[in-house]
Amino acid sequence: MTKINKNKPLEGILVLEFCQYLSGPSAGLRLADLGARVIKIENPGKGDLCRILPIKDQWVEENTLLFHTINRNKESYTANLKSEGELAEIKKLISKADVMLHNFRPGVMEKLGLDFQQAKMCNSEIIFAEISGYGKEEPWAKKPGQDLLLQAMSGLMYASGDREDAPTPFGLAIGDILCGAQVVQAVLAALVYRKRKNKAVKIEVSLLESLIDFQFEIFTTYFTSGKLPVRSAVNNAHPLLGAPYGIYETHDGHIALAMISLKDLKETLGSTELDEFDQSMVFSKRDKIKSVLVEILKKENSAFWMKKLQANGLWAADLKNWEQLKNSEGYKKLQLEQEIKFSEEKTIKTNRCPIRIDGEVMWGEIPAPNLGEHSKAIKREFELNEELL
Incomplete structure (x- = not known):
């Protein structure tokens, strides 16, 4: 019609x-x-x-x-x-x-x-x-x-x-x-x-x-610091942001973690492997923290981790390809086609x-x-x- x-x-x-x-x-x-x-x-x-x-x-x-x-x-x-x-x-x-x-x-x-x-x-x-x-x-x-x-x-x-x-x-x-x-x-x-x-x-x-x-964020940071942005060696998603910001493989797919305090993330994941790190290290130890998360998150399915993360109101999303997005309820309600x-x-x-x-x-x-x-x-x-x- x-x-x-x-x-x-x-x-x-x-x-x-x-x-x-x-x-x-x-x-x-x-x-x-x-x-x-x-x-x-x-x-x-x-x-x-x-x-x-x-x-x-x-x-x-x-x-x-x-x-x-x-x-x-x-x-x-x-x-x-x-x-x-x-x-x-x-x-x-x-x-x-x-x-x-x-x-x-x-x-x-x-x-x-x-x-x-x-x-x-x-x-x-x-x-x-x-x-x-x-x-x-x-x-x-x-x-x-x-x-x-x-x-x-x-x-x-x-x-x-x-x-x-x-x-x-x-x-x-x-x-x-x-x-x-x-x-x-x-x-x-x-x-x-x-x-x-x-x-x-x-x-x-x-x-x-x-x-x-x-790229105004990157340029303004460069103008102020005089230093070129450096991409994370592990799961880079934004060169200016600290851990855990990035995309992580799970047992059956991938999830995205946005700005989450390390304290909240430790409690949600229920893992002691992050105990040696605190919030002051999310930039200085960015790659090490991400490397630990890589090993933790691939042990369980995306749905398992998303349930935990969402229950605690943490910013995370499961990755969707175009077909998965098209078939999702939220996409259908927006009438995007x-x-x-x-x-x-x-x-x-x-x-x-x-x-x-x-x-x-x-x-x-x-x-x-x-x-x-x-x-x-x-x-x-x-x-x-x-x-x-």
Whole structure:
């Protein structure tokens, strides 16, 4: 059954998305989830290159499943931005818009004549948001802004894994998604600011800055101490936290232990093997304490330990894979899934927007658009080619 929201908070806001891959489209996705009308401006013939970038070789008709995960609820308008006539149409569309998003390389929008200064000439109150890999300044401005490469440059890979492990990348495109989320925050702030000041607003966010901001705990600690964080040699989960913080193998699985006082943990586990340690040693003897816990916890099943830990109100969780999570009662009650319908025969299941407003879930079940699917309708609606007739 299709779920329809009424009065979403961004209804009436028009967003033009000059973006591809993940960072910009993920920002457009969230704005669309919140009610904005998002029109993807795509190159004829190719479109967003995410259309042909598969994950696990999964496709839905002519586009990849990946494309559909972050482009639902959008429209597609194709334009050759190097064509004088079609560029004029785009500028007319900008005059009607509230927000422009782009994640082209630095300098591209300037060459096309669609940079902030040009956009302001079309629309004196446009909100112009641009995403880059490293910002506009040399020496890094022209480096490829790809997520794994940014993880490598930002230090993030030294937060995960154990001390002797190779640098460990985050298993998702974390830079793209964080950056997209920060763009959404900035756009929402700019909408408020524009209402007060009646002026155009320029937003600049880079993947590098997003990933460094993500690590504010580590950087602040490093700035203060002058010492690089060191990953625990045993069961590292956070290089700044002491024992027992980490993931531990049990007889039949794994459990996670968060911030727990050593005194409470000793009493709960009922083991004398930790008696030589006290709370003052959770950093200085971090690896030794964890090594003892490794031996204790693997003797019993996860359920055995979880019952003890939860009975004493200690912060612990049993690890779930995606299938176990999906089948859990808590997951089911949150109603985290939605179906996107392509036809009577074809649907795909995906996650919904995680935001609730006034208790209402922000559903968004319209599939991602085919390339140029809405071009003719948008031309008619905004009378984009009237000057060329």
